[in-house]
Amino acid sequence: MHTATQPIDNGVNVTALLGAREVLSQAPAAARFTWRAHCDWVRGTHSRIAVEDFHGLGETQRHRSRSTFEADHPEVFAAEDHGPTPVEYVLVGLAACLTAGVAAVAQHRDIQLHSVKATVEGDMDIQGILGMDPDVRNGFDDIRVMFEIDADASRADIEALVAQSQKRSAVYDLLTNPTHVKVAVK
Amino acid sequence: MSAGHQRPLHRPARVVTTVVIGAGHAGLAMSHHLAQRGIDHVLLERGEVANAWRNERWESLRLLTPNWQCRLPGQAYAGPEPEGFMGMAELIAFLDDYARGLSAPLHTGTVVKTVWPADGGYRVVTDRGDWRCRAVVIATGACQLPAVPAMAAALPPWVESLTPHAYRRPEQLPPGGVLVVGASATGVQLADEIQRSGRPVTLAVGEHLRMPRRYRGRDIQWWLEHAGMLDQRFDEVDDLARARRQPSPQLLGSVEPQDLDLNALSERGVRLVGRLAGLAGTRLQFSGSLAMHATAADLKLVRLLENLDAWAIAHDWHDALPAPEPLPSTRVPQRPCLGLDLAGGEIRTVLWATGFKPDFSWLDAPVFDARGRLRHDGGVVAPGLYAMGLPFMRRRKSGAIHGADDDARDLSLHLAGWLARAGHRHGSFA
Numbered sequence A: 001m002h003t004a005t006q007p008i009d010n011g012v013n014v015t016a017l018l019g020a021r022e023v024l025s026q027a028p029a030a031a032r033f034t035w036r037a038h039c040d041w042v043r044g045t046h047s048r049i050a051v052e053d054f055h056g057l058g059e060t061q062r063h064r065s066r067s068t069f070e071a072d073h074p075e076v077f078a079a080e081d082h083g084p085t086p087v088e089y090v091l092v093g094l095a096a097c098l099t100a101g102v103a104a105v106a107q108h109r110d111i112q113l114h115s116v117k118a119t120v121e122g123d124m125d126i127q128g129i130l131g132m133d134p135d136v137r138n139g140f141d142d143i144r145v146m147f148e149i150d151a152d153a154s155r156a157d158i159e160a161l162v163a164q165s166q167k168r169s170a171v172y173d174l175l176t177n178p179t180h181v182k183v184a185v186k
Numbered sequence B: 001m002s003a004g005h006q007r008p009l010h011r012p013a014r015v016v017t018t019v020v021i022g023a024g025h026a027g028l029a030m031s032h033h034l035a036q037r038g039i040d041h042v043l044l045e046r047g048e049v050a051n052a053w054r055n056e057r058w059e060s061l062r063l064l065t066p067n068w069q070c071r072l073p074g075q076a077y078a079g080p081e082p083e084g085f086m087g088m089a090e091l092i093a094f095l096d097d098y099a100r101g102l103s104a105p106l107h108t109g110t111v112v113k114t115v116w117p118a119d120g121g122y123r124v125v126t127d128r129g130d131w132r133c134r135a136v137v138i139a140t141g142a143c144q145l146p147a148v149p150a151m152a153a154a155l156p157p158w159v160e161s162l163t164p165h166a167y168r169r170p171e172q173l174p175p176g177g178v179l180v181v182g183a184s185a186t187g188v189q190l191a192d193e194i195q196r197s198g199r200p201v202t203l204a205v206g207e208h209l210r211m212p213r214r215y216r217g218r219d220i221q222w223w224l225e226h227a228g229m230l231d232q233r234f235d236e237v238d239d240l241a242r243a244r245r246q247p248s249p250q251l252l253g254s255v256e257p258q259d260l261d262l263n264a265l266s267e268r269g270v271r272l273v274g275r276l277a278g279l280a281g282t283r284l285q286f287s288g289s290l291a292m293h294a295t296a297a298d299l300k301l302v303r304l305l306e307n308l309d310a311w312a313i314a315h316d317w318h319d320a321l322p323a324p325e326p327l328p329s330t331r332v333p334q335r336p337c338l339g340l341d342l343a344g345g346e347i348r349t350v351l352w353a354t355g356f357k358p359d360f361s362w363l364d365a366p367v368f369d370a371r372g373r374l375r376h377d378g379g380v381v382a383p384g385l386y387a388m389g390l391p392f393m394r395r396r397k398s399g400a401i402h403g404a405d406d407d408a409r410d411l412s413l414h415l416a417g418w419l420a421r422a423g424h425r426h427g428s429f430a
């Protein structure tokens, strides 16, 4: 699988992650994280989302820097296209989550990665969001993720990596299982 | 719809001006109005009069429309309890009695197998011979087939699965938990009855229409009828497709008037969960949108009651009626169940109260849209072809018993006009 002389380095600090698992098993309350995004409407279907703070390990935490995202809709939707659509951000989330998972699992399994590419596609029938047909759901009805992975490992091992990454993926879970979602007005 | 049907052209056929298919209340009402206009016709019925009420409804069912509202052209309710709600036997007797007063020949036990356009009119093929006619009225019912989601086929074999057409009484179900899918009139009524039988019920709730049985001392149907809401016409609403698929209201007809909303059901121990979203292996998945659906129904209810209050003020009813009573909002569990493994054995039966649809498989004419639904303009389907009893067909009340009179009057007038014009063009049909 890999040459014993070269240390495996995918850039994931598995020791730290395993340490965290150990610590959190003693203090499970600290394992409850709340991720947060703040969204400001700009104009039309354009809005700007910021991600900066979150709650975890019992207190408010901050990313090193504030990230902002533009979200809009494409011109075929008669919008001005200042950024990706919200559903494209969901695909971004899935791709990033699964890819991070692949790297972490590879590190843990002593597999050296050379490149990992994922193409994510989501299908939806927009008759749902346009309220044309109640039998058509609003969201994706099919999502496909295609990985191309170059690594010092057999095909079976690479497939096992991808499978484990799905098993541990937060976003994969979000998309495949129902969640309580409550929307209110302040 | 097309291909499969045989079209033998030279079989001998009886001739009549109009064939009405179906002797439910809609067909009977149409027969009354055709006779009034002197249009000769026959009624073809595969079973007996009121076949659907005899064979496709559960035993305890009472109408959710009060007796005073249960009326047909020329026949009002004349019994002792105008505020009561008919059970099946009483309704069947009411329709039988009405059918006896009609002048047209009624052919029961006659199944219509195919209808197609022919000879400036239609050919109607039945298992008891054919008919040639200039016009056809489809009154075969909007609720002929239970609409069941495809995932029903994927239920594990140890779970009983049935539709309201097959359900008769709770004792027919195995002991153990029951999942009722759908919280409109059928779903809430059956959830209530099954829970009372000692089988713990889980009710999967999606979009629904909450309504109190009584408001300010009057039955809700009194309000809806007097405020003219039931007479709203199909060409008056903004989004007709949406109006046509509005779910039935959460109402129950019973000896003592009572509410049957989600609050009443959860007080009785029914467990509320979100819309049944999927089945992954043996695991049922319920949507996380229960609170959203309950809130939406509460908001719509408040708007409805405000409109009714405004009507009462405008029409001098306000002072004559008790003051408006605010209704408590719907209480849903903080963390409703999102998933349930059927392998756990907790659910023994799934009852699909997911709605009904008509069956037009016998109609061989290009009158369907891409999804197989009958295209029609207020019940006018094609030259000489009419429908009755479809949801919001011409008016909001079109699908209900008391809705048939006005629709049959309008459509029989249209039909008479068509006969006059077509007669002019084609000469005599026979």
Ligand SMILES: Cc1cc2nc3c(=O)[nH]c(=O)nc-3n(C[C@H](O)[C@H](O)[C@H](O)COP(=O)(O)OP(=O)(O)OC[C@H]3O[C@@H](n4cnc5c(N)ncnc54)[C@H](O)[C@@H]3O)c2cc1C
Binding pocket: B021, B022, B023, B024, B025, B026, B027, B044, B045, B046, B047, B048, B049, B050, B051, B052, B053, B057, B062, B063, B064, B065, B110, B111, B112, B113, B139, B140, B141, B142, B143, B144, B186, B356, B362, B388, B389, B390, B399, B400, B401, B402
């Ligand atoms: C559970 C339930 C409860 C309801 N409660 C109420 C209520 O409280 N109040 C209210 O106003 N409405 C109620 N409705 C709605 C509606 O009034 C009924 O569905 C009613 O039965 C519709 O009458 P109809 O004449 O259109 O159709 P049906 O009563 O279904 O009559 C159609 C007739 O056509 C016959 N037929 C069908 N196909 C053929 C064929 N190929 N050849 C020959 N004959 C055929 C059938 O045997 C049947 O007799 C309820 C509906 C349901 C399903």
